Amino acid sequence: MLKDSAVGSWFFDGHSSQNNLIHDAGQNPYLTIDLGAHAVAALLGNSYGANSNGFSVTYTRRLFSTFISGCASADSATEFPDATGTPLGVPQVGNSQIKKSAFVGFTGFSHPGSINNSWVYRIHREWLDEIDYDTPLSLAVAIANNNYPEVLNWGPRIIGYRPLKYNGDDSR
Amino acid sequence: MRRRSIIIVAAGFAMIALYITSRQRQKVSPEKPVSATAIQSKTGLVASYPPRSSNELGDTLIKAQDPLFLEQVMPKLNEFFSLLDGLSVNPLHGKLQPSSCDKIRIIHIPNGIICRLVIGDGWTATYIENSTFSGMMYFGQRGADDPIRAISHANTNTLHQLAQNAVSMSETEVWKIANRVADAFGIDQSEFEKPEMFEEGLFDYRLGIYTVRYRKKGSDPINQLNYTRDFSLKATSPTSAVLVSYSHLEATLR
Numbered sequence: 001m002l003k004d005s006a007v008g009s010w011f012f013d014g015h016s017s018q019n020n021l022i023h024d025a026g027q028n029p030y031l032t033i034d035l036g037a038h039a040v041a042a043l044l045g046n047s048y049g050a051n052s053n054g055f056s057v058t059y060t061r062r063l064f065s066t067f068i069s070g071c072a073s074a075d076s077a078t079e080f081p082d083a084t085g086t087p088l089g090v091p092q093v094g095n096s097q098i099k100k101s102a103f104v105g106f107t108g109f110s111h112p113g114s115i116n117n118s119w120v121y122r123i124h125r126e127w128l129d130e131i132d133y134d135t136p137l138s139l140a141v142a143i144a145n146n147n148y149p150e151v152l153n154w155g156p157r158i159i160g161y162r163p164l165k166y167n168g169d170d171s172r
Numbered sequence: 173m174r175r176r177s178i179i180i181v182a183a184g185f186a187m188i189a190l191y192i193t194s195r196q197r198q199k200v201s202p203e204k205p206v207s208a209t210a211i212q213s214k215t216g217l218v219a220s221y222p223p224r225s226s227n228e229l230g231d232t233l234i235k236a237q238d239p240l241f242l243e244q245v246m247p248k249l250n251e252f253f254s255l256l257d258g259l260s261v262n263p264l265h266g267k268l269q270p271s272s273c274d275k276i277r278i279i280h281i282p283n284g285i286i287c288r289l290v291i292g293d294g295w296t297a298t299y300i301e302n303s304t305f306s307g308m309m310y311f312g313q314r315g316a317d318d319p320i321r322a323i324s325h326a327n328t329n330t331l332h333q334l335a336q337n338a339v340s341m342s343e344t345e346v347w348k349i350a351n352r353v354a355d356a357f358g359i360d361q362s363e364f365e366k367p368e369m370f371e372e373g374l375f376d377y378r379l380g381i382y383t384v385r386y387r388k389k390g391s392d393p394i395n396q397l398n399y400t401r402d403f404s405l406k407a408t409s410p411t412s413a414v415l416v417s418y419s420h421l422e423a424t425l426r
Contacts, residue, residue, distance in 0.1 A: 076392075088394060094370030094383070099326050107395075125229060132275045133288055133296045134314030134321065138396060138421060142309070145397075145423035146281045146300065152423060162396035163417075165324040 002043040009065040009166075010084065013120065016070030016105075019079040037079035048082040057087050065137070065164065067104045069120050074105030074157035086160040093161060100161035102137050107155030119148045127166050138162035232278040236270035240278065245287045245299050246270060252308045255356050256415055261349065261405065263414040264295070290314070304424055312417040319381055320417070323374045331377040338380030341407035343369070346382045349405055349413050354384070357418075359401050365389055372404065380407045381416060397421070 001007055015022055021035040041047055045060030062085025073080050081088050086103040104123070110116055126133070127140035138158060145152060222235035234241055249268055256262035272292050279286040284302035286309065291297055294317070298310040313319065322330035346369060354361070361367070364386040372381040385402035392398055404417035 074395075076394075093385070093396065093399075094368065096373040096375060096377075099374075100324050102396075122229070130277075130288070132290055132314075133298075134312075134318060135296075136310075136312070136320065136419075139298060139310045139419065141397065142421035142423055143279065143286055143298070146286060146302065147279060149282060149423060156397060157392075157394075158396040159394055160396070161324065162399065163320045163324070165318070165321045167321070167325055 002040065005061065008063060009067075010063055011067045011069075011120075011124075013069050016068050016073045016080075018072050018075055018077045021068070021070070037083040040080065041083035044084065046083060046085065048079070048087075055089070057082050059085055061085065062099070062101050065102050065104070065166070067120075067123075069105070069110060069116060071106060071109045074103065074155075074159060075107040078105070080105070081159045088159060093163075100164055102158060102160035102162065102164045104137070104141065104156070104158055107157050108153070110151075110154040115148050115150050119144045119151045122147050134165060136163040136165060227277075230280060232280070234276050234278060236273045236276060238276070241273070241276055241287070242270060244285075244301070245276075245289075246273075248299055248301075248307055249273075249297065252311070259349075259352055259356055259415075261353065261413060261415040263406075263416055264291070294318075300420075302424070305420075305422070308418060308420060310419050310421070311415075312419075319372055319379050323372065326374060328375070328377070331374055331379070334379050335373070335377040338378055339407040339409060340378070340380055341382065341405075341410055341413065345411050346384075346405065346407075346413075350382070350384045350403075353403055353405070353415065354386075357401075357403075357420075359386060361386075363389055364401070365391075365393075381405070382407070382413070383417070 002010065012021060019037040021040075022033050038047075038049075044063070046058060046062075048057040049055070066080065066084040066086065068074070068080060072078065078088075081103040084103065086092075086101045090098060092098055092100055122144040123140045126135050126143050127137055141156060141158060145156060221237045221239060224238065225233045227233065236242070253262055253264060253268050268291065273289050275288070275290040277288045279288065281300075281302060284300065284306075287299040289297055289299075294313055294315055296310075296312060296314045297308065300306065300309040315321075317330065317334070319334055321327070322334060350367075350369065354367075365388075367384050367386050369382060369384045372379045372383055381404050383402060383404040385399045387393060387399045400420065400422045402417075402419045403415055405413035406416045407413045
């Protein structure tokens with residue numbers, strides 16, 4: 001589905017690390033499928049990495065918003081923001097030269113279960129569904145953080161444009 | 173326009189879990205539709221107010237006549253707008269009336285509430301009350317003319333219109349007003365890195381809206397959640413402005 005150009009936003013709920021999704025051989029040795037950050041970038045027609053001029057990213061499609069609720073997808077060494085179109089080294093707030101996008105994830109270990117699910121649900125509810133309030137992403141996350149403060153221990157992080165406002169008809 | 177969608181990987185598991193969770197929350201939630209609408213006032217008179225209801229997340233939906241809103245939230249909203257009046261940066265005309273407040277929703281959080289509401293056609297506010305703080309959590313614009321919406325969606329038609337009506341203000345004048353606003357809202361600058369100020373805009377469109385934001389001292393500058401305080405001033409002349417956005421987004425562990 002990521003290859004479909006109609007897709008502008010992506011929510012992944014499952015195991016993750018800095019540069020890989022799904023695989024979790026330690027706890028679930030039967031799960032041996034990987035979805036690496038480079039593979040995600042390739043599905044979007046993007047590429048990133050070091051070259052002779054340093055680090056570079058090349059985008060065909062930048063996702064409007066990306067949300068990965070597993071572990072460490074937003075830590076300092078993560079590759080997913082670069083892969084999906086919210087490059088770590090490019091400030092968006094106060095930068096008039098870049099179309100806006102955002103990445104939400106955790107810097108540390110998140111735990112599956114009702115707290116995680118409820119936190120995710122609250123963010124989506126406030127940001128996407130309660131359209132009357134026209135909610136910035138940062139406010140939706142802050143409301144969820146106040147609603148489920150246990151999540152603060154997992155290191156929630158927003159990268160990119162924090163006031164981003166969702167619009168289901170114009171989300172990429 | 174083509175309908176666009178969110179991919180939900182492992183959607184089956186996630187959605188089942190979410191619905192189970194929401195149902196469990198509903199079962200334990202004290203908030204159910206309330207049919208009794210009478211309260212005993214201090215004078216012994218019985219007053220009535222519109223019935224409350226709740227959504228599947230356990231949020232309580234109330235009307236502006238509800239005592240919870242009138243007695244607990246409204247005074248704090250008035251306090252906020254009085255502060256703006258005192259600074260001559262209030263974007264609303266006249267005193268805020270309960271009749272201007274709609275879509276009032278109470279989110280129950282540990283040790284408190286968050287109250288979300290819509291003010292008139294063009295504004296939205298979020299109030300928070302917990303064990304450490306009570307006051308405005310967010311105030312900002314909503315609707316088609318909202319500049320942040322226009323920037324978020326790179327809506328060049330709206331950006332063009334907004335830019336045509338924009339008034340420019342010098343950085344010195346912005347800081348004069350911004351520092352008064354920061355002081356009035358009790359922003360302790362010793363707790364933050366040096367504040368950043370920039371004009372809102374996208375591509376070649378400059379909107380005459382100046383945002384000042386504060387990042388917690390020593391915190392990660394990439395994590396946008398660390399910018400816990402910010403506000404935006406829209407210039408109405410080269411030396412005057414109104415406040416069009418305000419955020420106080422700190423969350424604390426129980």
